[in-house]
Amino acid sequence: MQRGLMDRKTAADTPEIELFVKASSDAESVGNCPFCQRLFMILWLKGANFKITTVDMKQPQPSLKALAPGSQPPFLLYNGDVKTDTNKIEEFLEENLAPPQYPKLCCRYKESTSIGEDIFRKFSAYIKNPNPVLNEMLEKKFLSTLVKLNMYFDTPLLHELDHNPNATESCRPYLDGDSLTLADCNLLPKLNIVKVVCKKYRNFDIPAELKGLKRYLDNAYKRDEFRFTCPNDSEILIAYQSVAKYLNTK
Incomplete structure (x- = not known):
């Protein structure tokens, strides 16, 4: 289902871009897919003109099967060329939607791109386990x-120390500084899933004591580029109902 045109630029040489993402269970909105949301956020942050098209995975159109045979969303149509690998699409967009017309989204600090990379794996093991004996571990x-991850948010980065050498705690809103970057586009969709699924299946909330992480999420949910690209919570729960497990207390 085609969702319309994101009108951002009007230059004559603006590339034709169409992003295909997983559709919701009712095929009317964006479904649960952190990789789809990641690219959606990147294009929005770039300020690019693009179409967003949802793909009903239960009844994909034959034309879409022909466009990217054997591929699942997300995939990208850029000036008629199809691109199907999420990481390569990200690299391509950063290279081709570049300054001065488009903002640069790469990180200044290598650590910003790697911090939090274990969260989703540990979350999956936690949420798929039905055995109460293993739950605490x-x-x-x-x-x-x-x-x-919280410690990273609490620790001042080099540019913060350059501004204030005596700083002992960071107050930056995002991973790499004051602006959302590619790293945030990768991490935030996963954290949103973590938040929704853990609450449902373990009654687990991200502890309030993790103030740096809480600050990060509070700031992120204020941004249209994140908030309006998130699937509905119900879509996340539908996606996880076959893999997430309640603890078996019998």
Whole structure:
């Protein structure tokens, strides 16, 4: 289902871009897919003109099968060329939607791109486990990844120390500084899934003591580029109902 044109630029040489993303269960809105949301956010942050088209995975149109045979969303149509690998699409967009017409979204700090990379793996082990005996151990391992991420948000980065050499705590809103970057586009969709699924299946909320992480999420949910690209919570739960497990207390 075609969702319309994101009108951002009017230059005659603006590329024709269409992003195909997973459709919701009712095929009317955006479905749960952190990779789709990642590219959606990137294009929005770039300020590009683009179409967003949802793909009903239960009844994909024959024309879409022919466009990217064997591929699942997300995939990109850029001036008629099809691109299907999420990481390569990200690299392509950063290279081709470049200054001065488009903002640069890469990180200044290598650590910003790698911090939090274990969260989704530890979350998956935690949420797929039905055995109460293992729950505490898996929860601690998952929580340790959140604590590590929180420490990164609390620690001043070099540019903050250049501005204030005596700073002992960071107050930056996002991973790499004051602006959303490619790293945020990768991490935030996953954190949103974590938040929704953990609450449903473990009654687990991200601890309020993790103030740096809480600040990050509070700032992110204020941004249209993140908030309006998130699937509905119900879509996330539908996607996880076959893999996430309630603890078996019998």
